[in-house]
Amino acid sequence: MNTMLSINNLHASVQGKAILNGIDLQVNPGEVHAIMGPNGSGKSTLANVLAGRDSYEVTRGEVLYNGENLLDWSVEQRACEGIFLAFQYPVEIPGVSNIYLMKAAVNARRKYRGMPEMPAVEFLKLIREKIKVVDMKEEFLHRSVNEGFSGGEKKRNEILQMAVIEPTLAILDETDSGLDIDALKIVADGVNSLRSEDRAFIVVTHYQRLLDYIVPDFVHVLAGGRIVKSGGKDLALELEKAGYGWIEIAPVAEAADA
Amino acid sequence: MTTAVEHYVAARNALVLPGTGLDWLDELRNAGTRRFSEKGFPTLRDENWRYTNIRPILKQNFTPVAVLEGSAGRTEGLSQHLLPGLGAYRFVFVDGHYVQELSDATGPARGVVAMPMADAVTRGLDGVKTWLGACVPEDRGGFTDLNTAYIEDGLYLHVDRGCHLEQPIEVVFISTEPGGQLIQPRNLFVLGENTRAHIIERYISPAGRSHLTNAVTELVACRSSVVEHTRLQEEGMDAFHIGGVFIRLHGDARVVSNNAALGSMIARTNLHVALQEEGACCHLYGVYLGNGRQHLDNFTQVDHRAPKCTSNEFYKGVLDDRARAVFHGRIIVREGAQKTDAQQQNRNLLLSGHAEVDTKPQLEIYADDVKCSHGATIGQLDDSAMFYLRSRGVDETTARGLLTYAFAADVINKISSAPVRNHLEGELGRKMFGVGRPEELS
Structure with a gap:
């Protein structure tokens, strides 16, 4: 089996401030990796660097995606290659309808692969099927992207887009934050319905709660811009009990001898 | 040496x-x-012109086109530039003169007089004698005086009380080769009591030669009339365009003014609206799209002269390259114009670090029981929205285009005619991004 994503010694900074200090992570098709860690540990930075946000500067290391250098690609090329980021703070775009964006996304990827646009009827069928998974009303399709949506609706809309786009590697950036338990279940159902042996997920979360519903294969603890501990799904439960207090000391010690 | 005035x-x-x-x-x-x-x-010393230097216009002496000689040759191939699918009565003027063979004036209903101004003044029609020049305010400015000195052709439209025009009336002004012309259309639209109409005024110069258009339109909206006036300035990038629009609303009349400025090297529109009697209501929507070294100036003045009138003004601009725009929004609330409700918004999107906007709200309020508000913004494309779209696979150019469409859409969508909306969206794409209009955005 070929590794899908291979992150090696990744360093990144924002406005000159180092946030990631040597991340190593291997993700294979079919796997779900949870990235946990205290606030400010670099979880969101990692998610955004992978998606290509240009306010983050990669200063060292490499990221290989199916053996190719991901960091050389534009944001849209990464998307067309199958990388999807579910935003922690989904952006409101007045004047562009939700359905238009999803159609543009689906067809951009098809065009990239040399396929013709998806026929309108087929697209509508697809979207009607997917919208049921996230329990959203059809009227949301014709509203402007995220405009006036509640926090929970925005997050469900991210999952809807993911379900429609059907990415190869989905990165969920704190999709659970601010969700009540019902919304959380809906989001988890959306993710679980997409789990397959050729698709991988990186689930960034602060809390263990989401992982009751999306059961990960691996859990990594990020602190001080490094992965300080990796384990199976039980690691998340340990963290839930012990908190992050025990970890926050570790990277400082490591940084001292670096 | 003779001066320009001489x-x-x-x-x-x-x-x-x-x-x-x-x-x-x-x-x-x-x-x-x-x-x-x-x-x-x-x-530039004139307060209302301090951001627009007209010296480039005065460097050339433009000459009036006296008669349209050899009109057949001159009008050849022009019909392809007319908007398809409007379903309108159409009046076409080439270099300032009415051209019957390009027009379609067969339709107008009973109770409608629509004819070239040259005929209307010669016949001395009552409506013309009564209203020509009547809407032009005291502070009209030199260009309007110049137009009045030359009153010759344009459209005279008179709609009798109670008539509803189902189809729009389209007036098109085309300038042709070889350039250098002075074109001074003069339009007068008189909409009687309880009438309904949509008038579309469009200025184009497919040949793209330098010329000066100095147009004046007067519009009288009589009691309880419902009027839409759409003005599309799409002249060539070497043209100079000055347009005066003077609108007068009587009691309970309702006017929607749509004003799009896309063309010309230097363009200035003077929109003056007088809310003359109680209960009148106007909506003024504008969009200006500039690139290259264009200079687009919108001067607007809403004059609340009577109580209980409403005005709502919303102008949006998109500027790229080294383009420059001016928005001047003057609102006057006269003494006694109580219960006035006047709103004004101007929003600008700069696509380039070298583009520039001067926006100037100017409120003069002499009554004490009024509701007035204004706001102006100048911004750039939202980085997070760009990243969001691109993270979904939309390429950078398309994403910029989408966000720009979305920005301009709420003003363009106010135009009731779908073919005009589609045309403007298409022009926006072609002009600003070199691409066609995306299919439905909503």
Whole structure:
């Protein structure tokens, strides 16, 4: 089996401030990796660097995606290659309808692969099927992207887009934050319905709660811009009990001898 | 050396204009000539022109096109530039003169008089005598006086009380080769009581040569009329365009003014709206799209002269390259115009670090029981929205285009005619991004 994503010694900074200090992570098709860690540990930075946000500067290391250098690609090329980021703070775009964006996304990827646009009827069928998974009303399709949506609706809309786009590697950036338990279940159902042996997920979360519903294969603890501990799904439960207090000391010690 | 003013006065005196010898008309034109000779062109010292330098316009002496000689050759191939699918009564003027073969004036319903101004003044129609020049305010400015001095052709429209026009009336002004012309359309639209109409005024110059259009439109909306006026300025990038639009609303009349400025090297629109009687209501929507080194100036003035009138103004601009725009929004609430509700918004999107906007709200309120608000913003494309779209696979150019469409859409969507909306969206894409209009955004 070929590794899908291979992150090696990744360093990144924002406005000159180092946030990631040597991340190593291997993700294979079919796997779900949870990235946990205290606030400010670099979880969101990692998610955004992978998606290509240009306010983050990669200063060292490499990221290989199916053996190719991901960091050389534009944001849209990464998307067309199958990388999807579910935003922690989904952006409101007045004047562009939700359905238009999803159609543009689906067809951009098809065009990239040399396929013709998806026929309108087929697209509508697809979207009607997917919208049921996230329990959203059809009227949301014709509203402007995220405009006036509640926090929970925005997050469900991210999952809807993911379900429609059907990415190869989905990165969920704190999709659970601010969700009540019902919304959380809906989001988890959306993710679980997409789990397959050729698709991988990186689930960034602060809390263990989401992982009751999306059961990960691996859990990594990020602190001080490094992965300080990796384990199976039980690691998340340990963290839930012990908190992050025990970890926050570790990277400082490591940084001292670096 | 003759000055520009002397040039235009001399050229005027050399013309024999239709209806010359009619006292009322001679008087009107001569008053224009007199005022123009005295006051001349505006300068940067004029408060209302401080951001627009017209010197490039005065460097050339544009010449009036007296008669459209050899009109057949001159009008050849022009029909392809007319908007398809409008379903309108169409009046086409080439280099300022009415051209019947490009027009479609067969339809107008009973109770509608629509004819070239040259005919209307010669016949001395009552509506023309009553209203021509009546909507032009005291502070009209030199260009309007120049137009009045030359009153010749344009559309005269009179809609009798109670008539509802189902189809729009389209007036198209086309300038042709070889350039250098002075084109001065003069339109008068009189909408009687309880009428309904949509008038579309469009200015184009497919040949793209330098010329000066100095147009004036007067619109009278009588009691309880419902009028839409859409003005599309799409002249070539070497053209100069000055447009005066003077609208007068009587009691309970409702006017929607849509004003799109896309073309010309230097363009200025003077939109003056007088809310003359109680209960009148106007909505003024505008969009200006500039690139290259264009200079697009929108001067607007809403004059609340009576109580219980409403005005709602919303202008949006998109500027790229080194384009520059001016928005001047003056609102006057006269003494006694109580219960006035006046709103004004101007929003600008700069696509380049070298583009520039001057936006100037100016409120003068002499009544105490009024509701007025205004706001102006200048911004750039939202980085997070760009990243969001691109993270979904939309390429950068398309994403910029989408966000720009979305920005302009709420103003363009106010136009009731779908073919005009589609046309404008298409032009936005072609002009700003070199691509066509995306299919439905909503």
